[in-house]
Amino acid sequence: MLLKNRLLNMKDLLLQLYNQHDKAREVYDKACDVSKHFENLNERDIRRTHIGNLGTEILVSMRNLEINIQFAEKNHKELMKIFNSDEFEIELYFDHLSQSLRENIINTFLIQTELIFRFYYSKITGKTPGKERNLHCIFALLYDDVVNKWTKEECKLLVLIWTLRNMIHTGGIYFKNVQGHNIEYKGKEYKFEYGKSHELIKESGIMELMLPLLDALKILFLSDKIKNLGYCEDPSIFALI
Numbered sequence: 001m002l003l004k005n006r007l008l009n010m011k012d013l014l015l016q017l018y019n020q021h022d023k024a025r026e027v028y029d030k031a032c033d034v035s036k037h038f039e040n041l042n043e044r045d046i047r048r049t050h051i052g053n054l055g056t057e058i059l060v061s062m063r064n065l066e067i068n069i070q071f072a073e074k075n076h077k078e079l080m081k082i083f084n085s086d087e088f089e090i091e092l093y094f095d096h097l098s099q100s101l102r103e104n105i106i107n108t109f110l111i112q113t114e115l116i117f118r119f120y121y122s123k124i125t126g127k128t129p130g131k132e133r134n135l136h137c138i139f140a141l142l143y144d145d146v147v148n149k150w151t152k153e154e155c156k157l158l159v160l161i162w163t164l165r166n167m168i169h170t171g172g173i174y175f176k177n178v179q180g181h182n183i184e185y186k187g188k189e190y191k192f193e194y195g196k197s198h199e200l201i202k203e204s205g206i207m208e209l210m211l212p213l214l215d216a217l218k219i220l221f222l223s224d225k226i227k228n229l230g231y232c233e234d235p236s237i238f239a240l241i
């Protein structure tokens with residue numbers, strides 16, 4: 001009933017999709033720009049495959065949006081027929097489509113990037129990728145920083161993003177610390193309150209953080225610590241063959 005009370009017309013629905021498409025395009029362009037730094041590496045090098053995989057996931061989501069937008073604009077009668085002229089169902093479809101594609105991009109970025117961090121942690125320490133349960137310790141190792149005394153903006157960003165990521169698993173609500181938690185990044189303080197959501201979750205602001213995340217990955221991949229490891233083949237290649 002709540003959704004019916006805020007029923008949007010088709011113009012508004014398409015505008016929402018266009019806006020999401022523009023955000024995805026911005027992240028995709030950024031991924032393409034970052035990938036140029038690694039295009040001379042072996043095609044199986046994990047740095048090259050990781051950025052490439054992120055770009056591919058964004059591209060697929062963009063194309064999905066484009067197909068749906070064009071169909072809705074050029075085949076309005078067919079669209080109404082598919083949904084039996086039920087405008088509420090149409091809104092529900094586009095709302096879930098938008099959310100699903102956004103979550104696909106975010107999940108791919110965060111899950112695959114955590115694997116990258118753990119992969120290099122393992123290479124540097126000689127331990128198994130899952131040995132260290134605290135990701136903050138891995139961030140500190142890779143970026144030469146100190147846990148809870150962060151000086152690198154890259155680490156502050158990663159702590160912020162992974163705090164948001166953990167909230168996604170709890171329905172968008174912060175439950176980690178009863179006293180709450182504040183995270184400072186780029187001179188701005190992000191306040192997390194126990195039992196409450198956060199504006200970055202509500203407004204899908206986490207998508208905006210994918211841009212600096214790509215920069216943070218570039219910094220890591222171009223660091224002497226990682227370059228000195230030399231060629232590292234992406235182990236997931238064998239799982240996909």
